[in-house]
Amino acid sequence: MSDDRSERLLEPMRMWREWYQKSEKQWSEMLTDIMADEKFGKSFGHLFQEWLHAQHMISELIGQQLATLNMPSRADMLDVRDRLGEVDDGLGQLTAEIAQLRRMLTTKSVVEAPAQPRPAVKRTRKPAKSEAPQSETGQSAPDGGDVKH
Amino acid sequence: MPGTDGYSKQEARIREAIERVVSRNIAGLKTLEDIAMDFGATPKEVIYSRATTRLYHYTPTCEEVYRVPVVVVMSLVSRYYILDLAPGQSLVEYLTNQGFDVYLIDWGIPRAEHRHLTLDHYVGEVLPECLERVQEESGEPDVALVGYCLGGVLSMMHAALAQPDQVKALACFTTPVDTNGMRLYKAWAESENFDIDALVDKLGNIPGQMMDAVLQALRPLQKTANRMGLLNHVEDDQFVEAHYRFERWASDQIPMAGETAKQLFKDFLRDNKFLKNQMEIKGQRVDLTSIKVPFLHIAAQHDHIVPAAASRGVLGLIGSEDKEEVVLKGGHVSLVAGGNAVYRLWPKLAAWLSKRCT
Incomplete structure (x- = not known):
């Protein structure tokens, strides 16, 4: 009740x-x-x-x-945030350079020891024949279809 | 009037209700803490960095991928993780699992020192450098560009200026091309009383909160309505989680570099130069008719930020023969992220790209 x-x-x-x-x-x-x-x-x-x-x-x-x-004022705090941003950018730069160095080293080791398997993925994928027409319209959404122009 | 028993029963029920609410909230806070940490979780590596921009390479999950790498170009006004919201709710994760080699350009958060950056920097310098880096990394001479919102505009600009054969295909979602369709912003831009120069002179960059307020002005009551929706579904954990993720992203609005804001406000919004092929990047005119690559534009039926009137007609502007425009159900954000995107945009995009990335 x-x-x-x-x-x-x-x-x-x-x-x-x-x-x-x-x-x-x-x-x-x-x-x-x-x-x-x-x-x-x-x-x-x-x-x-x-x-x-x-x-x-x-x-x-x-x-x-x-x-x-x-x-500290808001401007001072924003200054600190900007400095942190600069540090973050520096780290980003270092990370990118390390990634590039690692890639160069991998390529070099592959050239020097060709018997080792190449780590790169194969870039030969093709769309599955049965997959294409089905996915062209997308899986059907739970609440109806799409509008197409 | 209830007796003593009635009061004690009521007291017990109130106590029980309070204990339940408290215990639920403690657990809820724990859950929200976890949710806050899991955005942008798809494994990736930074392979290029310049100022605030990062180029991410998502680790392929398939042994065999499509030949042409896919480069996603984010908007200048939103955080990249809307496309990588959480495991299972991520466009980049989906594309990676579908066999694409996926890269993403995140423009980052401009600081005071970046107030002078213009579209020349973003489109004329950083975007080509990112694509060169992708070409080095993948060993492929061409890329497929995918642009979201303003990222679509940047991608179209690049495709119009790029060397032939550098861009293999171009897909854009919710990309504004005709600012006559953006009634409120157009009215503000044409008003003599709104002085963008004074604003940028005083503030440097346009603060994130101001960008948020500008977006909110298009649907001023939507945020409140969404919160009411949350109250109505407060016992549905999935709903609460999804709501929290979106709210978190929406409140994480980023500033815009002052000079870029001026350029977009005057040239793009007020004078509609993009539509008229009058925009210039590093002194070169951006002629959209010179885009000849396969082109897909996906608009959202209920998009209030880039309404159909602002994006429809894009096909008539470009010179491609293989071009298509699709309107899918959803809003500006729900088109690319969330439950509906999984059924609509993601498979449509993957199917379109798969035929053009070989």
């Missing part, structure tokens, strides 16, 4: 969520229409420029205060 009651209590929320999900596209489209309007664009453009200016000023101001407190 009380289970039914709690289910009933939960139902409206679920119903509301389902309604929101179903109608989201229409509401979103309506909002997007408003945003695409020239008047909106004009006021948004002004606001955006002002925001950029304000953001710049506030960042400088807060940065100065944080420096006084001997604390």
